[in-house]
Amino acid sequence: MTRETVIEVRGLVNRFGSQTVHENLDLDVYRGEIIGIVGGSGTGKSVLLRTIVGLVRPVAGEVRVFGENLLALSDERRSRVERRFGVLFQSGALFSSLTVAENVALPLVEHAGLPRVDAQRLAGVKLALAGLPVDAGRKYPSQLSGGMIKRAALARALALDPEILFLDEPTAGLDPISAAAFDSLIVTLRNALGLTVFLVTHDLDTLYSTCDRVAVLSQRRVLAAAPIDEVARTDDAWVQAYFNGPRGRAATRAAHPGKD
């Protein structure tokens, strides 16, 4: 089976001061898959995400998104590539001076050149897609709960119908019910919109219920990148502790009822 590679990371090195976060890291992400990135705290999951979207300039190595090296492009071409992906930041990063609907409408007005009225209407649909009631659009981000902020931020990330969606800890800080709803929302959207999803998470339930493949970051590189059951069998102390610890076992049982 030939799969189209949309993100290609080769020989990535990231270093902050004397601390090396990534060393010769390689990773491929294929079109249409949901890939989960896991790893202990400080293994550079978020840094990897920020490197791929071009917010961090790597010390060495190359990152290609849709075959283009973002950091080598002119501003205009870079912006055109950036419109093809959406990013959901860890704490939402909604603009606090704009209402939720204006937040979502902003890229539509700026990039798609829609008149404000149309953009607001379309923003309403995106909010509905993300599972928010229509009156949430008039509120300011500070008036929303944590779960609603995540949904609103997802709506903004989806505004331009991106091909790749980057999610940084989307279910962190959500209650289990909202987290499960968010997981199924992501799968639904992926199926409906044909998204590729790059998911940084700690949530084992999310990994089991959504991800096609899981990439484990450890010892400054990608230790394994494969379907979750395969990864869970990897012979590595951290991986074993992660997937076969008490929480890991509970999540496995939830994902495969009947097996133990």
Added chain:
Amino acid sequence: MATAPPLPGSATLTRDTGGARLTIAGDWTLAHYSNLQHRANELAGSIDSGIAIDIHQLGAMDTSGAFVIAELLGSSRTQALAQDEALPPARRALLKTVGDAIDTYCTGVKRPRDAGFVAALERIGKAMQGFWKQTTKLLAFIGITLQGFLATAWRPRRWRVTSLVSHIEQTGLDAVPILALLSFMVGCVVAFLGSTALASYGASLFTVDLIGFAFLREFGVLLTAILLAGRTASAFTAQIGSMKAREEIDAIRTLGLDPVELLVLPRVLALLVALPLLTFLAMIAGIVGGGVVCMAVLKMSPSMFLSMFQADISLTQFLVGIAKAPVFAFMIAVIGCMEGFKVSGSAQSVGEHTTSAVVQSIFVVILLDALAALFYMEMGW
């Protein structure tokens, strides 16, 4: 992805013997959104229940395109279309998702908006109410601060000396250069004005008196207070406000500590120390500035300036001026801290309240100064 050459989306209505038929073709994507929406609005009236829908020439479709189609066709026909086996599964899923989203959430709620006279009245009313609320809040906060002060005053162990000293440094010492320069220059300006205006009466020597009265009674304390209102009240609001936004204030409360004692009292006391000292400095700098101009323009010797100053200006002038300093200090610090506590959540809110703190404290300073001037006049000081 579609292999056909991309065409802008179109919708055509044809009528033949079999009945009406709506043909949806081309790319229904964000790039064509405005045209598609326009076309959909034109067709909206002529779609009836018996219409046949041909969607097989449809090129690319994204959520915005699906939204226009779903809105054009209405809920039930969109759902029917999403069941159509002839369409690829991904497309059916997209139509279904968007259709569901519209059904579940977009039950159009629109808030009627008043305009004109009523809205103007409403705004005036709101502003008045806001002013009244603001005043009561300020009085309440003054009360809380005084209460906190009395509760800790006789317990030296609860004095926050480090914090106090640090705030005195930030609000007092760090403001010395800018304040001295500012007062010096205003002193020069007043002296120039005096010497020019009094020259026509042949009384330019009395420029000395003008400078003395102006700086000791009014300008020294007023300049200092306004500078600190801009510099310190805003800093207090931003400091406390960003703590409030990050739930640090709540953390202080849950640790069983008193935010007033921890945050407000050191700031208020620091300003109570710093502002009178700075006022004294501003007076001196202003008088020196005036003196320099007197020497340069009126050819007056320093000793003559000083002896005139000594003869004409009594100590009362100084006392009357400096007496206002602690009052201004208290008000500026209290307003700065109070606005900080009123911050809610966002970065925007920190900015709004910082502005409000500066405006309010300058307003209060000038108001109190005017009242004091009236009082002193009646008392004959």
